[in-house]
Amino acid sequence: MPGSASRRTVLAAALAAAAGTAATGAVPASAAEPAPAPGGDAGAGAPGTVANRFWSTLTDWRSGAAEGTRAVAGHRPGLVLDAPLGRTDHTDPHTGRTSPWEYARWTSPAHTPAVPATEVIASWNARTPAGTWLQVELSGTYSDGTDTPWYVMGRWASGDTDIRRTSVDDQTDGRSSVWTDTLAVDDPASGLRLAAYRLRLTLYRRPGTTLTPTVWRLGAMASDVPDRFTVPASVPGLARELAVPRYSQNIHIGRYPEYDNGGEAWCSPTSSQMIVEYWGRRPSAEDLAWVNPDYADPQVCHAARFTYDHQYAGCGNWPFNAAYAATYPDLNAVVTRLRSLADLETLIAAGIPAITSQSFRAEELTGAGYGTSGHLMTVIGFTADGDVIANDPASPTDEAVRRVYRRREWENIWLRTKRYDANGRVRSGTGGVCYLYFPERPTSAQCKALRAVGVL
Incomplete structure (x- = not known):
């Protein structure tokens, strides 16, 4: 079979069960609306089903809460580990190896997307030299004003010699859950939505070194899509x-x-x-x-x-x-x-x-x-x-x-x-x-x- 759909099947089954159906398959999704100025939400000021927000400019990086990280200028502004916030031991679940790491953190401002969401997916662009890696977390605020825990959306390195690149299973608060790379409201039919979110980066390096990951882009897509078996036909406009x-x-x-x-x-x-x-x-x-x-x-x-x-x-x-x-x-x-x-x-x-x-x-x-x-x-x-x-x-x-x-x-x-x-x-x-x-x-x-x- 082309591709690999096991994770999509599990997520779809969970969402469908919450809606009272027997569905399995791929993740429900939706459609983007036009964007305002760079850095803003897609579809601001108009009804929509998707809103993107990415932090990538020097101003963006300086807008967050830095704990041992530093924004750096250049043709591609980024975030680096400057002064370690502390040291921790991390046991890689896929190798069983425990290693010490220095770390620092950056937390985005709370962001309210134009679309209160049933799903949020984070993505990032970074370089992690040997001896470094990063973790991306997301915390949401529900439409009733309560908060999710900090969910791990990925532990990532461009290589595979320091840690094994991994998602984290079994993350839920009983109202939302992480399915590999997707944070989803467990019961969209209830009307509960993710009204806001924050992203948190933790940068790691070998103790006693000056190594650092560099993160150039971090953001998320928030979406809320109506169920549909068919979509309107579009008119061809390009060859x-x-x-x-x-x-x-x-x-x-x-x-x-x-x-x-x-x-x-x-x-x-x-x-x-x-x-x-x-x-x-x-x-x-x-x-x-x-x-x-x-x-x-x-x-x-x-x-x-x-x-x-x-x-x-x-x-x-x-x-x-x-x-x-x-x-x-x-x-x-x-x-x-x-x-x-x-x-x-x-x-x-x-x-x-x-x-x-x-x-x-x-x-x-x-x-x-x-x-x-x-x-x-x-x-x-x-x-x-x-x-x-x-x-x-x-x-x-x-x-x-x-x-x-x-x-x-x-x-x-x-x-x-x-x-x-x-x-x-x-x-x-x-x-x-x-x-x-x-x-x-x-x-x-x-x-x-x-x-x-x-x-x-």
């Missing part, structure tokens, strides 16, 4: 195709099964690698030295290893994929949701491809040849008739990756939040989930497009 490299996940089946059972489940890192290389970045020969030299496309194996979530036991952690992409020089990466194919056309017109998440029965997407409860592919353009041109990694060869899918079928399987499986049971749809990777210095046209879809 353009971007020259994005083509990589098949299926040629890697059986390779490095320690990373999510090998290539058969590598849709997300394979898609990520296509876009990273579209922007002219790629791992070095030294980076790839660990890969069997007999394997074609070793960079896909590399992407799988360095997106792998050791708790989830898969490569499909959304923020981990974005964070991987942002380890390449001057690339930004975010997880968001879009509202329509018109949004994707806006991005493609500006030269920005997108990685999208969708689920469907085989007969629902003509030409796919498979069904899936969760799969990532890369949208690279639109035909003159408005059909979707996608680099679909669930293909037998690199040459077969380019596909053309019928517009109406594709937009519905991507944007809906409810669907029926082959047995007629209600399952969740993926609802517009999207990874966007773009340069630190986008062109004016790219800035305009990113603002239009609520990211800048």
